[in-house]
Amino acid sequence: MQQTDGAVRTAGRPRSEKAEKAIIEAALDILGEGSGVSELSIEAIAARAGVGKTTIYRRWSNKEDLVVDALASLKPPIAPLKGVSVRDDLVAYLQVVQSESVHVRTRCIMNIAMSQSDKHPRVAERFHEIAIKPRQELLSAVLERGMANGELRADLDVPMAMAILSGTMMWRTKWADGPLPADLAERIVDEVLLGFRPR
């Protein structure tokens, strides 16, 4: 309620991308400081972003939707892959994942978000739909292309292969206690492809 003045101040202002970005960043900041989704309040986000609550409610009708968009901003769509060699596409894909993981704040927020999927199933479900599923589709398309053109075994278990690639990168970034090797994505892909290629 103490933000009413803020809301009045911004009333009538056109919905701006700048305000939206400030709101998303404010939500991420507060989550990154260890706040759970339950404790996160629209008031706190508004105060941090320097906007009124009305500005937030004009864009997001509830806190959960805002949290979903904030989390999804950390996993933006991956740019189209080259589509020439399967090996190079897999390396490029994992390089994006690795580059995102170097941000402690991102890892921290993702961990918090994941640890709350039981309490906030709608957030987890929407986040998966918006941010995770498109990446999974991209990755499975690369593997299926390789199975079709003979770069990979025709009997490859695609969901398992995806878990091996993504899980290995997650494991390496999760437990890293120093900078990760610059060629980590290449090393993972080359090791894993020994089992994925035709015999």
Next chain:
Amino acid sequence: MQQTDGAVRTAGRPRSEKAEKAIIEAALDILGEGSGVSELSIEAIAARAGVGKTTIYRRWSNKEDLVVDALASLKPPIAPLKGVSVRDDLVAYLQVVQSESVHVRTRCIMNIAMSQSDKHPRVAERFHEIAIKPRQELLSAVLERGMANGELRADLDVPMAMAILSGTMMWRTKWADGPLPADLAERIVDEVLLGFRPR
């Protein structure tokens, strides 16, 4: 301070395993409800466990050590593996990991603990030393045995192989939205061994 009566009530009682277990469970319960390590208080743990603060301080001189022991209780030492086939030892190892992951509370607590390793490096470090390192040593010993006896490639990258095995299981349990296949450990090991075995 409101627990002083409790402390008096239990003063003089011999350090009991039962009280220790109740304290550990109380700490895990509160962590599992979404409390961060910072917000966790000895008062709250004592109240939940039905013991006095003195009982806690008699065993743990600070909150961080108690949290480490509580987390480590979720990752107890793995019983000795059979030591016959490398494939079967790897399956047995991953079966333990899978069986632990079915407990939502455990996953939730581990996620919270992991998300706080930047804020509480001592907790993360001690937990790694007590609970994670012995498991890593067990796993690397199995792989090295396989490299020595010809079950695995002599040039296998052991840390990478460990990341592939553990990361794949973590990935599958993390994103599971239903019961995991009973033969998941076997399927992971058999898929991964295609790349680990001699050519």
